[in-house]
Structures are given as structure tokens and as C-alpha cells.
Amino acid sequence: MKLISWNVNGIRSVLKKGFLDFVKKEKPDILCLQETKAQPEDVQLDLAGYETYWNSPERKGYSGTVLFTKIKPLAVTNGVGMEEHDNEGRVMTAEYPRIYLVNVYTPNSKRDLSRLGYRQKWDLDFLSFLKKLEKKKPVIFCGDLNVAHREIDLTYPKANVTNHGFTPEEREGFDRILRSGFLDAFREFHEDGGHYTWWSPMGNCRAKNIGWRIDYFGLSRSLRPHLGDAYHLPQVKGSDHCPVAIVLEGI
Numbered sequence: 001m002k003l004i005s006w007n008v009n010g011i012r013s014v015l016k017k018g019f020l021d022f023v024k025k026e027k028p029d030i031l032c033l034q035e036t037k038a039q040p041e042d043v044q045l046d047l048a049g050y051e052t053y054w055n056s057p058e059r060k061g062y063s064g065t066v067l068f069t070k071i072k073p074l075a076v077t078n079g080v081g082m083e084e085h086d087n088e089g090r091v092m093t094a095e096y097p098r099i100y101l102v103n104v105y106t107p108n109s110k111r112d113l114s115r116l117g118y119r120q121k122w123d124l125d126f127l128s129f130l131k132k133l134e135k136k137k138p139v140i141f142c143g144d145l146n147v148a149h150r151e152i153d154l155t156y157p158k159a160n161v162t163n164h165g166f167t168p169e170e171r172e173g174f175d176r177i178l179r180s181g182f183l184d185a186f187r188e189f190h191e192d193g194g195h196y197t198w199w200s201p202m203g204n205c206r207a208k209n210i211g212w213r214i215d216y217f218g219l220s221r222s223l224r225p226h227l228g229d230a231y232h233l234p235q236v237k238g239s240d241h242c243p244v245a246i247v248l249e250g251i
Helices: 011-015 019-026 117-132 167-179 220-224
Strands: 002-007 030-034 050-055 065-069 075-078 091-095 100-105 139-144 180-182 216-221 227-232 244-248
Touching: 002 100, 002 139, 002 216, 030 139, 050 075, 065 091, 065 100, 065 220, 091 117, 100 117, 100 216, 100 244, 117 139, 117 167, 139 244, 167 180, 180 220, 216 244, 220 227
Parallel strands: 002 030, 100 139
Antiparallel strands: 002 244, 030 065, 050 065, 075 091, 091 100, 139 216, 180 216, 227 244
16 A cells, blocks of 8 residues: 655645646555645546545645545544644544544744744644544554754754754654654665755755755554555655655555
């Protein structure tokens, strides 16, 4: 079973840049999108063989998540059950017979760090939400977490210690997820640097591979025997992020 996650930075934009060809080629069983920036009625999109679920924000043209799945979920719910977090369309949870799958677009702390305090509360509440689900069955979460976890996860760590996406507070939020028993799927297979999922559109950064790894798959430790592979698809264009993927076996 192949799962793909992608921050598309606008679903209407990426539809003009080969999105349907990408889906046809990769044939994911489940596809999670973030930063869709659209309401369902804004998009003429019907992927054959997939059920589609949306979580659109109250504010139009902002944030948002979408789930395409060939495997019919038992249920799909939006949000984490907390009003302060649930008006921006950032979390979707699909329940399947043996797992929960959570599609997440984590809030950005903003360049001036004006949202860092909120981000810290989000990190705590989101982890609490994951652990609550995990009491019932194993959890996979995926999406743009808006943090580079370790120094090898961005090209210039020293220059970015005080910048949003690499502050000690944000990195600690990801550390806390790992300490709680979740695994960073990509790091189970790749321990070296130079693997990124986001590149600034300025300065030809993508061609130079000057980037950040901020898009992830995480999973409950009990699912590790079923994790067959985890990888990035940096050759796929259309967004300033690239898709990330995992392969599950025996689920």
C-alpha cells in the first residue's frame, strides 16, 4: 500500500502543472494534500477510483487539507476537537480497520515569530490528539509539519537557528513526538543529509538543492514491521514542496 503526502501550495495551481499526470503515474492508494487553498466547489476534480474528503478553512484561499483514498475509510473526521485549532482546515483523520491516518498542515510560526506561542500550544495539543487515537489503534500521520527537525534537515542550520521552522521551540515539539513513541519514517531508511522537501522559490534554490526537510510521515512504533520504504519525490514539480511517500506491507 502506497501513501503519498504533498503540500501543493494551492490545488488550483497544481492542477495546471501536471497534478493529474502525477497521480496517474504514481497510483497512490491514499493521497494526502495540504495547503489546498480552496473550497470543494472551487475545483472541478474527480479522480477515478478515489473517494475524496475535504477540510476547508473558514478563511478562503488559505490553508486546507484534502484526502483521496482508494480504500474506503470507516470514518473521516476533521479537526482535533478544539475550537481554537479547528477553523483553519489543518487536520483530517481517516479511520481504517487497522490504523488511523492523520493528514496535517501544521501552523507556521511566521517570519517574525508572532505565532510561535500559538505554535507551541498547537504542538502539545496535536500530540495529545495523536496519543488519544493511539489508545485505540496504531497511528500514521503525514503532512507539512513546518519544522526542520535536525541540522541535517536543512542546508544552512547555523544561519537559521532563530528563524521560523528551526527554532529550538519548534524542534523540541518534534523531539517530543519522537519521545512519545512515534517514528520519523524517512529516517528509518535514510540517515544522511541533503534530503529536502521544500525549497525557496528565490535564488534558484531548488536547482541548487538548497532546502529544508519539513514534510514527514510519522507512525506508531508498533507499525515499524509493516514499513517497507519511505522516500521523497523531488523530481515532481508544481509546488515549492515535493511529495513524500511510504510503502506499507501487510496492513
